[in-house]
Amino acid sequence: MSTSTMPRQHATPPQTTASERRNAKRSRRFTGTFTVNALLVIGCAYMVLPVLWLFIASTKNTADLYGTGAYAFGQPAFLDNVAAVLGQDGGVFLRWMANSMFYAAFGAVFGGLISVMAGYAFDKFQFRGKDSFFGVVLVGVLIPNTATVLPMYLLASVFGITNTVWAILIPVLCNPFGVYLARVYSAAYVPGETLEAARVDGAGPIRSFFSLGLPMMMPGYVTIALFQFVGVWNNFMLPLVMLQDQKLLPVSVGISIWQGYSVPQPEFTPMVITGSLLSIVPLLLAFVMLQRFWKSGLSAGSVK
């Protein structure tokens, strides 16, 4: 595009006029626009093509998967693949999806609420030792999750709760980063005067939290819950370590077991691919529908 305007400039006689300078400027701008957007498209292609490959691969049977081009379609086998995924081992895939949904929703709703309450308290109440309490929260943010998984397993086996849902449900309630975010949101969304007015009107702190603070912080709650949902849905090491019973597994671990089968038996491969696709659909939908929330969460997280 830019090349078509450039030569014309060189062809014009050397008498530089104001309009010509404007032209030169416009063409440079044009080149800039083209370069910037082309680079953005390339960057996005890198992000999108692997997911697109998953979509296309899920429509192929084993023979076409190895026999046709990666981004070409073969015999339409999507429905067969889905049927194979759902039928394997008496429908265990749906069970895994339901488990993931349950663990993630539980962590999102209750873990989110616990974080919001704590963040609200850090922002709105005055108490002794506030800074050291918050320091403890920040230490929690900085400890990598995977470093605490084995310790959790060791402790959970003392209490005999490994291989039960509790081994997952208790850890997913703990979200120190959510507390940090909630404090930011509470400061931004809940004006102190409103709470003061409620107190003058005789509302206790718990009542004013649930009838005023929480509704005002609702966007923050949704954001924290969304991130917690994704975090739990994506978690791999915790359920891998804690659970042995196939019926309790989340879909992340379940798919990885199938992948293990597919190494010696390639006919499992379309199932692994189609199962992977089905397992990310809920997250893709959540992200597309809740764009406003994750964007605000990411910006709130990076302010000091």
Added chain:
Amino acid sequence: MVTQETTANAGARQSARKQRSMSGTGGRTAALFLTPFFAVFTLAMVAPVVYSIVLSFFAQQKSGLGFGEAKTSFVGLENYLQVLQSESFVGGIGRLALYCLIYIPCMMGGALAFALLLDAGVARARKLFQLLVFLPHAVPGVIAALIWAYLYTPGVSPIVSVLESGGISLNFLDNHMILPSIVNISVWEWTGYNVIILFTALQAVSREVLEAARVDGAGEIRAAISIKLPLILPALSVIMLFTVIGTLQLFTEPSIIGKATASVTSTWVPNMWAYDAAFNRHNLNQAAAASIIIALLAAVLSWAVTRFSSRMNKA
């Protein structure tokens, strides 16, 4: 750091008790709101870490020939020494360090470049680009690793076949390529996430300042380097901190890729080493010691990054 954490927590709890006994709304209501969080925090982080520290000082010892019941005895720092002297553990640390050296500049550089492009005045369809670039973050690590494992496998991979038609044969899963291949998966997963953070920070840069720079004759690139970049340093340092902590978590991707290639051993990175110690070698005490070492490493690194970035921000 772990002991610091527990003493801080104990002290905090003590003062909470004091608060509760005091009259007045502040302390007592705060305790009411904070108790659920600190209860789960204690259960899910403090207690497991404390218990692991205790375990790490003991060992199961069998009598001479390995017959009879194992006895538990106090061995002091013996487990830590064994972990740190283990060639595979130290090798894992080295591999992780190399991974950091490649991953952090690639991911941070890519995210910064993409965010600056998105923020350039001439960028179009910003909302769509943001959504697309964020897409990989909606893909769980397990699935991301699976997708890339197929994209690396000859016969299925479009990348391998394109390269082959160009006369280049490259095995992404062999001993030399496996580390960059795993770096690529992480870059794919995390760049978009950080693009959004940096882009939001860039949008907060005052438009008047940029306009003034333009009037003074600074081009887009000049403005990006000497105005935008310094103003988003705080956001960059936050990202840096979380990236460093994130790299220590490396477990999912190599575990999944490891099923498709022998280049990834069962003790490839420290987290896998600890997992292997617990579930294949059945040495829980050593696994506990390894976990504590990883947590300490995270503590030291995040302290270093915070120190470094606060100095950067001051300068």
